[in-house]
Amino acid sequence: MVRKRVLSGVQPTGAIHLGNWLGAIRNWVELQENHETYVCVVDLHAITVPHDPKQLAENTLRTAALYIACGMDPAKSTIFIQSQISAHSELCWLLNCLTPMNWMERMIQFKEKSIKQGDNVSIGLFDYPVLMAADILLYNADLVPVGEDQKQHLELARDIAQQRINSKFSSNGEPIIKVPKPLILKEGAKIMSLTEGNKKMSKSDPNDNSRITLLDSPELITKKIKRAKTDTTIGLEFNNPKRPEADNLLSLYSILSGLGREVVGKDCAEMGWGTFKPLLAEATISALKPIQTQYNELINDRGELDRILLEGRANAEEVAQKTLSRLQLALGLLRKN
Ligand code: AQP
Numbered sequence: 001m002v003r004k005r006v007l008s009g010v011q012p013t014g015a016i017h018l019g020n021w022l023g024a025i026r027n028w029v030e031l032q033e034n035h036e037t038y039v040c041v042v043d044l045h046a047i048t049v050p051h052d053p054k055q056l057a058e059n060t061l062r063t064a065a066l067y068i069a070c071g072m073d074p075a076k077s078t079i080f081i082q083s084q085i086s087a088h089s090e091l092c093w094l095l096n097c098l099t100p101m102n103w104m105e106r107m108i109q110f111k112e113k114s115i116k117q118g119d120n121v122s123i124g125l126f127d128y129p130v131l132m133a134a135d136i137l138l139y140n141a142d143l144v145p146v147g148e149d150q151k152q153h154l155e156l157a158r159d160i161a162q163q164r165i166n167s168k169f170s171s172n173g174e175p176i177i178k179v180p181k182p183l184i185l186k187e188g189a190k191i192m193s194l195t196e197g198n199k200k201m202s203k204s205d206p207n208d209n210s211r212i213t214l215l216d217s218p219e220l221i222t223k224k225i226k227r228a229k230t231d232t233t234i235g236l237e238f239n240n241p242k243r244p245e246a247d248n249l250l251s252l253y254s255i256l257s258g259l260g261r262e263v264v265g266k267d268c269a270e271m272g273w274g275t276f277k278p279l280l281a282e283a284t285i286s287a288l289k290p291i292q293t294q295y296n297e298l299i300n301d302r303g304e305l306d307r308i309l310l311e312g313r314a315n316a317e318e319v320a321q322k323t324l325s326r327l328q329l330a331l332g333l334l335r336k337n
Pocket of ligand 1: 009010011012013014018019020021022023024147189190191192200201202203204205
């Protein structure tokens with residue numbers, strides 16, 4: 001049976017945290033078992049906001065190593081760095097010329113992210129969804145795992161592929177570009193900030209205490225959990241909108257301990273925060289330990305990491321160049337013989 005192709009990625013905008021792992025990378029690890037999985041570190045997206053070049057290079061490498069440490073298997077998946085495949089930027093330009101401005105003006109994430117940047121909003125940030133469309137369309141992805149915040153961007157990629165490319169430029173009725181579908185995952189884990197229960201955990205939150213990163217030491221994890229925002233109610237519960245912190249920390253505990261929601265819901269129903277927090281800290285430290293061990297091995301064996309990324313790059317390059325050439329031809333751009 002032909003396996004469906006999936007594409008996804010994370011921006012190296014900071015240290016990978018529990019939200020990135022539980023909401024994204026963990027799902028890829030399952031998907032790679034019966035899908036053809038392409039995952040990249042989307043460093044070109046990371047430069048759409050102000051960045052430190054040294055930090056970006058380091059975060060890019062760390063993110064790739066963490067994909068593998070979390071269980072992405074180079075023998076099953078293609079793992080690569082976005083900017084090393086020039087076709088992403090080239091396709092982005094072609095798509096820019098085909099995408100109506102008013103489609104872009106509707107993008108909610110741009111409106112939200114641009115507010116954060118004040119006067120420093122780049123054209124790249126505005127163009128982010130087109131670059132994301134290029135990422136997806138280059139690899140003929142059948143499916144793209146998307147959370148609520150990325151649904152609109154995937155819709156844009158589908159509209160560009162269908163309405164602006166296939167229906168306008170196909171000379172024989174055959175699609176030039178595959179139109180991807182969203183992959184809505186069963187149990188989408190949205191992890192919230194440790195310091196504000198209604199805000200998602202985020203790499204770029206200026207408050208380090210708002211997130212637990214996958215490389216935090218046991219001491220730091222314990223300290224961050226100890227400081228995490230709580231309320232004055234005794235007993236923890238899921239789904240009480242007035243208690244977002246309780247819901248978030250209990251959800252984290254149910255996933256990280258492996259006990260599941262039903263068990264922890266019962267076990268913690270009458271527990272005070274002082275008893276609960278050390279349990280959560282212990283579960284977090286244990287869950288991250290194997291990842292940290294594998295990460296340390298890999299990051300200290302640069303030869304192996306480079307080899308994996310080079311192989312991923314070669315696989316990705318082959319597919320990406322074919323798609324790019326198809327569209328270049330369809331648009332009337334003369335190709336080299
Ligand atoms: N808090 C979260 N809970 C669940 N999933 C999350 N993801 C991010 N935060 C959470 C998922 O991780 C992937 C990474 O996406 P991204 O790097 O492209 O950007 P993002 O969603 O904007 O992630 P961050 O960590 O919040 O980064 P910054 O601060 O740079 O914007 C996506 O699949 C996302 O759903």
